[in-house]
Amino acid sequence: MRSNFAYDTDRLVQEDQTHILHPWGDLGEPASRNPMIIAEAEGVYVYNSDGHRMLDGIGGLWCVNIGYGREEMVQAIADQVRKLPYCSNFGITATPKSIEFGTRLAGYTPGDLKRVLFTTGGSTAVDSALRFVQFYFNSTGRPNKKHIITRNYAYHGSTYLSASVSGKPGDRGNLDFVTDTVHHLPVPDPYRRPEGMTEEEFCDLKVADLENKILELGPENVGCFIAEPLLASGGVIVPPAGYQKRTRDVCSKYHVLYISDEVVTGFGRLGEIFASEPVFEIVPDIITSAKGLTSGYIPLGAVFISERLYGEVSGEAARGKQFANGFTYSGHPVACAAGLKNLDIIESENILGHVRDLGNYFIESLSKLEELPIVGIVRGSHLVACVECVADKKTKEPVPASFDIGNRIGVHARARGLMVRPMGHLAVLSPPLIVTREQIDTIVEIMEQAINAAVDDLVREGLWNK
Template sequence: MTTLNDTLEQSRAYDPQDLWRKDKDHFIHPFTDFSVFHDQGCDLITDSEGIYVTDSHGNRFIDGIAGLWCVNVGHGRAEIGAAMAEQATRMAYFSTFNNLSNAPAAELAAKLAELAPAHLNHVFYSCGGSAANDATVRLVHYYFNRLGKPTKKRILSRKNAYHGTTYLAASLTGIESNNWDFDTLDHLVTHLSEANCYRRPEGVSEAEYCDRLVEELEETIGRLGADNIAAFIAEPIMGAGGVLMAPKGYHARMQAVCRAHDILYIADEVVTGFGRLGHFFASDAVFDTQPDIINVAKGLSSGYAPLGATLLSDELYEVLSTPQGPGGVLSTGFTYSGHPVSCAAALKNIEIIEREAICANVREVGPYLESQLKTLAHHATIGDIRGSHFMLCIENVADKTTRELLPVEARVGDRVAFEAQQRGLIIRPVGHLNIVSPPLIWDRAVVDRVVAILDRAFTAATASLEADGYL
């Protein structure tokens, strides 16, 4: 008789070349670099365990990016798989529309309310970070409509912010290259300056830089009119835009200005939530803010199942939960809002984070990872090493003094990532940047191994840049 294990083993017996061709011929990947994809295709990851992933050829790598900022508790957690399987066989799906619900969605909503800042007691589910940000803006507009303030529509975001790739979320995103030849809803979004301490004006202190950024917000409100602005959305630390750390006090001061002008403050914690900075939520614990809304995804389920959520304040909920009139309903949502299997995965994920004190591990190991990465600063291309805890970035430059960048065609981030992968470590290249955002279960011994690999990778990448005439 064929057992489940036999079936699993057979399913893992991939033909690497056949799989590579199927992927190249049929799968349109997010953010595909078509200048190389048609020839190179993709490396296919087929297995994972703990901090490691394995490709279709059997090569094993340390995962330095947690899948994509998300596999916080590590790979291959049998407990999460079992929780999902149990829920799937008990009840895989049923609608949460029209006064119906399910147990995991209810339990998870209550748990999120327990973990979040005290005033955020209400949860609107979606299927990921982009959808969470998209849904949030729709709810914010509805909120102000219900208050009789229909002109409050514009959302303030920031240059180099990343908030997703659905139509509205892509418009919130301020990374210029993300929207090349794509349309955006410019009439709804205004982008303020990024908070980039590394590239602040010469001779300007961090405190003065913070003053300038807050003044820009005030000037923008004055120009657009507070009656036309609904909300300001910000990542506590900007992720895909370069792991940009704002100057000290920035978020609290920005929130104070928003409050003074009846502008909602939305914290996009899709990356920073669920332990990456050593706390379930970074907004209050790290940045001394009390957002009106916090959006989460990624680490919410550690990537084991697609899930996003918008956490709303009691004040907003009071308005949203008041019917417009007889028969009026909150007419927005998704087929998979509060999907029971995804919610079961998230509940087990949170249980593991709490039981294994993973946030405490990040608070202990994170500063060590930061300090050890900074030992790489002697390499010729490294201009800045920044971030916090398990959310870090290395910025490559042509000149450390002027901070001038290497030409795009040098593909410096790709070179470093390639050399690291050749040595058993996957990190993320984003243009001239290399991002390290690992599973939250790394210990000091793993950090030492990773930094040793990166040291060799930067040496090799520098040599190749010199050989090609870029340095």
């Protein structure tokens, strides 16, 4: 607990309830659910407005990869603000920082993905990638290739198009989406594969889902398949081994573009700057990125496009044509300066190696929670994980939504000094990449206590039998 915090929590809560509309907030209970005011942070810890310290087990929102309070980031941002706080990146205008950052990033991208379009975040990166697919096929005389294939439980963003290709059931209430050209495949979740089916057979089935959908729609009508290497916000669902490579091969077979959405998995979360090739053995046509791109210090997104694709829509034959897609803050010089310094820190401190060294320990340590009666599975990769609570381990039936188990675990964890991300019957963890072995032990210890305390609540209310 920090002392001398000069924040009036009661006033902040009242003003928040009066004026602020929170994304994914419960609109039916704005007054009864007091917001948690996060006021300060350092390293892997955040402090609420009362000075209570919590280990940030969710890394902001999968994004504060290098940790909080990095003075070199503060200095890089301040220096760029003094020098040039803003410049449009449209047309023929550029800045030294956007050019330098794009060039540095191209040294990490797989294959020939050497062309970068900067955006403002993950949603606008995905939206821009999908619009480039439309532009590409329209420009190359294949205007029928408009259909997009995605997956249930995917999350790709909150713009109209990126939300349409998302597939989390809880995000689709009372909103409208593109439905005529967007198609969702069943989620490739090995935990819920049919009884008696091996993981290899399940992989065959999920790959067949993609190929069958392409054939159903007609390859001449399908533009792209968009996929997170692992479905992050959908519950850290790790597809069966070989799934990514085999779906990439299917796309290549039918001339369908493959978009790898690395907004979460990029910039060290899986021990690589881009996980597509080194972790999953694929070279996609397009990669989207954000979050860890600047470690969340300033919003920035990016789309990485194959030189092959770019070459087909540029050059002498494209004279007079434009890819008319961009944002006021595309290639923002201060954001690019932050991105460059973020990359400097990742490289100089060997954060990628640190993640590779600790990744197995993180998942294996959390897996001990599967011994608890309510925990069905702990899944994940490197420094991203999900604890799934079930009502019955044999049937894998989720804990009923009315039990609010995720939020209960979150409340008990925060009281003990750990922030987790509750999502229905799930609890997600993705700490800053600088987390230590000892801090991982603390995460596991608090998670066990919080889960047990949440179960005790259910028992007292007559909802659960121990």
